[in-house]
Amino acid sequence: MSLPNPTGHNQWYPFANRPLPPEVDGCLTNPPAIPVFDSVPLPPSARFVVVGAGVHGLSSAYHLAMYLERSGRGKGSDVVLIDKQGPGAGATGLACGCVRNLYMTNQLHPILRASVEVWESDPVNFGFQQVGYVSVGEANQEEDYVELHASQAASGYPSDMYTGSDAHAFLTKLWPDFKTENCDVVLHEHRSGYAGTHIAVWGLDQKCRQWGVQRVYGTTVTGYERDASGSVTAVETDHGSISCEQVVVGAGAWTPQHWEWLGGPSHLDVVYPDGHTEEQMDMWTYWRLLEGEVLLPEGVDFRTAQYRDSPVLHVELLDTPVYGEDGTMILDHTYVYTRYAAERVGAPGLQGGTIPIKIGPRAEVEPYGHLNDLYQAEEWFADYYCSALGMLFKRLENLRPYFKDRRNGGIGAFTPDNVPVFDHLTDNAWVIADSNHGFKMIGVGKLTAQMLVYGDKPYELKPFTLDRYRTGGTFGSRNSNSPWV
Numbered sequence: 370m371s372l373p374n375p376t377g378h379n380q381w382y383p384f385a386n387r388p389l390p391p392e393v394d395g396c397l398t399n400p401p402a403i404p405v406f407d408s409v410p411l412p413p414s415a416r417f418v419v420v421g422a423g424v425h426g427l428s429s430a431y432h433l434a435m436y437l438e439r440s441g442r443g444k445g446s447d448v449v450l451i452d453k454q455g456p457g458a459g460a461t462g463l464a465c466g467c468v469r470n471l472y473m474t475n476q477l478h479p480i481l482r483a484s485v486e487v488w489e490s491d492p493v494n495f496g497f498q499q500v501g502y503v504s505v506g507e508a509n510q511e512e513d514y515v516e517l518h519a520s521q522a523a524s525g526y527p528s529d530m531y532t533g534s535d536a537h538a539f540l541t542k543l544w545p546d547f548k549t550e551n552c553d554v555v556l557h558e559h560r561s562g563y564a565g566t567h568i569a570v571w572g573l574d575q576k577c578r579q580w581g582v583q584r585v586y587g588t589t590v591t592g593y594e595r596d597a598s599g600s601v602t603a604v605e606t607d608h609g610s611i612s613c614e615q616v617v618v619g620a621g622a623w624t625p626q627h628w629e630w631l632g633g634p635s636h637l638d639v640v641y642p643d644g645h646t647e648e649q650m651d652m653w654t655y656w657r658l659l660e661g662e663v664l665l666p667e668g669v670d671f672r673t674a675q676y677r678d679s680p681v682l683h684v685e686l687l688d689t690p691v692y693g694e695d696g697t698m699i700l701d702h703t704y705v706y707t708r709y710a711a712e713r714v715g716a717p718g719l720q721g722g723t724i725p726i727k728i729g730p731r732a733e734v735e736p737y738g739h740l741n742d743l744y745q746a747e748e749w750f751a752d753y754y755c756s757a758l759g760m761l762f763k764r765l766e767n768l769r770p771y772f773k774d775r776r777n778g779g780i781g782a783f784t785p786d787n788v789p790v791f792d793h794l795t796d797n798a799w800v801i802a803d804s805n806h807g808f809k810m811i812g813v814g815k816l817t818a819q820m821l822v823y824g825d826k827p828y829e830l831k832p833f834t835l836d837r838y839r840t841g842g843t844f845g846s847r848n849s850n851s852p853w854v
């Protein structure tokens with residue numbers, strides 16, 4: 370079978386009839402990750418307009434419709450979901466799909482607990498593989514692990530922690546060929562895992578459809594009409610405007626544009642808990658992700674000694690370099706995550722990545738993702754990723770020839786402390802800005818819907834206000850080279 374591959378990027382489409390990349394104003398545009406059907410024209414008004422059919426918009430629309438129907442407070446069709454392309458056309462459709470709670474920002478642990486409850490609610494339709502998540506560090510991260518292990522337990526997210534010889538024993542019991550040198554501390558999260566992104570998008574879109582959400586795809590939001598108090602009265606699009614009572618924005622890498630339309634600040638003074646202030650920081654900083662896929666050679670698997678799909682593996686060794694095949698150092702530290710990804714690779718294989726690279730306050734968001742020539746991983750990434758895997762597993766030595774030559778790039782808009790902002794920007798415009806953490810945070814849409822239908826803000830959402838930057842509640846305690854902690 371020949372798959373549509375007009376860009377020559379060696380894409381694998383699990384849904385073979387995925388549409389070809391369309392052009393908007395002469396520019397290639399990332400298509401939805403799934404076939405789109407039953408989408409409706411823009412209605413003139415709605416109670417709730419959700420902008421963006423990524424994980425947050427889809428989850429918000431699905432849960433809103435479900436709670437409205439179940440509570441008798443409205444109908445599923447009171448919710449209109451708008452996307453300029455369709456489901457999964459942004460980061461959600463191309464994420465690695467790792468679901469974990471490995472955060473040194475303890476306030477995120479309840480968000481992940483609420484999220485895993487959604488993943489667990491329909492693992493088949495969400496493509497959720499609850500294989501667990503194993504993270505490995507050097508002794509220099511032990512204190513952080515002790516703290517986050519305790520915080521995870523307190524938030525209902527059980528994990529086990531091992532140090533020293535116990536850590537080595539745990540790793541080699543799972544994977545007898547694991548090379549445990551410098552692996553001093555291990556955390557094993559039981560409720561974590563990964564999800565195939567296209568299946569998850571499909572499942573969420575179908576749930577929106579089943580609960581009656583009016584799904585308007587192929588319509589671009591061009592601005593927000595607001596009254597003198599700042600409230601949104603209508604959402605403007607290239608197909609006319611839709612008046613509404615409440616807007617939810619889940620716009621991923623496009624958030625800075627919507628933020629500006631809604632009157633959000635482009636710069637702000639950021640006050641930290643120790644009292645120091647960083648003046649006039651950019652509200653948004655783009656980073657580009659470094660990810661890739663590698664085929665497993667014939668006869669090599671990524672299963673445990675117990676014949677199970679392996680947990681997702683995350684290794685950060687701050688002082689352990691990675692060397693290439695010729696013995697030269699590629700980087701002076703190790704940071705790699707990997708998961709079994711046959712559904713993505715198109716054959717038995719692994720998908721993973723390393724620390725993203727900062728771009729700055731502006732980026733070329735279009736075309737998004739794999740189509741953008743500017744933001745794909747360079748050659749060294751393939752060397753680094755394969756060498757790091759070979760450093761960790763005997764069975765994964767010499768993987769470099771099996772690295773899949775295809776694009777895996779994508780960018781994200783990060784906040785000043787690299788932690789999400791979930792907040793009202795006007796009294797009726799709720800913005801879900803996940804700081805590029807959030808494929809795993811499928812539960813934010815559920816918490817959002819609970820708040821909008823029942824009135825009270827769930828405690829899980831409360832720490833993530835914009836005001837934290839002004840009041841000294843800025844996050845940022847971390848001991849890692851990555852912005853995702």
Ligand SMILES: Cc1cc2nc3c(=O)[nH]c(=O)nc-3n(C[C@H](O)[C@H](O)[C@H](O)COP(=O)(O)OP(=O)(O)OC[C@H]3O[C@@H](n4cnc5c(N)ncnc54)[C@H](O)[C@@H]3O)c2cc1C
Nearest residue numbers: 421423425453459460461465466467590621779807808809
């Ligand atoms: C390469 C990569 C790998 C990642 N891996 C992981 C991972 O393993 N685990 C994890 O938890 N997170 C991961 N992430 C982060 C995660 O994918 C994102 O944080 C999350 O998917 C963002 O979801 P979203 O709904 O906010 O935005 P998106 O998925 O980007 O969706 C936004 C949608 O809004 C639409 N839109 C934007 N502007 C308009 C407009 N004006 N009018 C109409 N529609 C509009 C877009 O078309 C798009 O469909 C990864 C990200 C990238 C880039």
